[in-house]
Amino acid sequence: MLLADEYFCIAREDWNGRPLLHPRALGLGLAGALLGELVLFGRIVIDDGEVYVVRRDPPADPLAHETLTQLLTQPQHREVRTWLAYLAETATDAVGQRLARAGVWRRVERRRLGRVRVSWLPADVNAVAWRPIRLAGRLISLEPIDVPDVVLAGLVSVTGLIGAVLWQPEHREVGVARLSAEVARLDQSLLHLLAFVEAAVGDAVLAPR
Template sequence: MIIAEDLLLLAYDDRTGRPSLERTQLDYRLAGALLVELALTGRVDVTSSAATDLDGRPVGAGRVVVRDPSPTGHPALDHALASVRARARAPKSLVAPLAKGLRDHLLAGLAARGILRREDGTVLWIFPTTSWPAADATHETWLRATCHEVLLGVRDPDARTAALLAIASGTPLVRGIVAPEHRRQAEARAKDLAAGSWASAAVKKAVDEMQAAVMTAVMVAVTTSATATSG
């Protein structure tokens, strides 16, 4: 299970099979999760100064470059790794391309492994719709329990859990893990994790850039929608 898949399980309602997070927010955070995991495993780095990539091409500061091109064993991560190697870009320039088709790919993969179940239907007997309710919630139950303990300070997070909660920071997903009376504490803890004191410099940079890219993308989407509506 990769971080992006864990994020999906937190985002999708087990019964309705619908996401609790707005589409753009979710898609861009999923893409950011790929970059964060690649940084976490040492596959990629964010340059702090001018450098060269694995293929000897000059790369400016603030660009994501591949440090270890070995396969990860997961198709979504391997695709992201190949995209990074093809052209060094700032993290915020990678998020949108990596987000294309990513959610559907991950959902289909989780269904193929028996974790989710695909249900096709229609709205008003005309418009096709697809939902993804839980088929086997074993992993998600463990995941939510682990995140719950981390958010309430019962246990220290490992790097993957810290990364997941950092990516989810600022969304309703964090509040959904704990009881209402603990939501303020959980949000504060997730914010602390997003600040990255647990992370290496490369992972911290990836988390920061991912969060900035998500916020930029959301603002652009909102502005575009408002302009289209007013027009």
């Protein structure tokens, strides 16, 4: 799974799809993951609070391609905060649709009093339930952990989801210490991205509902 797909699975209950975060925080986490995918694909860098496209050729994934196109067609907007807020508006549905196409989640619409309510239900419960278990195993293992998993764990941490991964008390201290050490080794683009996601989520939590 790609970065945002992994985050989507971890941020929801594996049996009923209930989000574990407030919708604004969840959207910001997914927006950060979408930008993170472009950093990992070598299409953008983040420096001094701004996003710069360094390669214009489209990634193979359609959603990553769409995200890159949005950056290219609005070059007047470079601030990371602006892009996090913008992408957060549609990130849940966009990533959910990508996972629906992969057969992992399904989109459910319910109409009530003339309004449509959208929810997401796991289509493959085992695939969803495995995501936090897999990441926890990486964090408490002595084996090397690759950069995408470090970024995923970083996003989980800065958005307040670490308890959904390191839920066993005996693993929490070891896993958090490993995460801190690995995050410190990330390149500046990814470090800055995590910092901006953390700040944006903090602002969202403090903002009036």
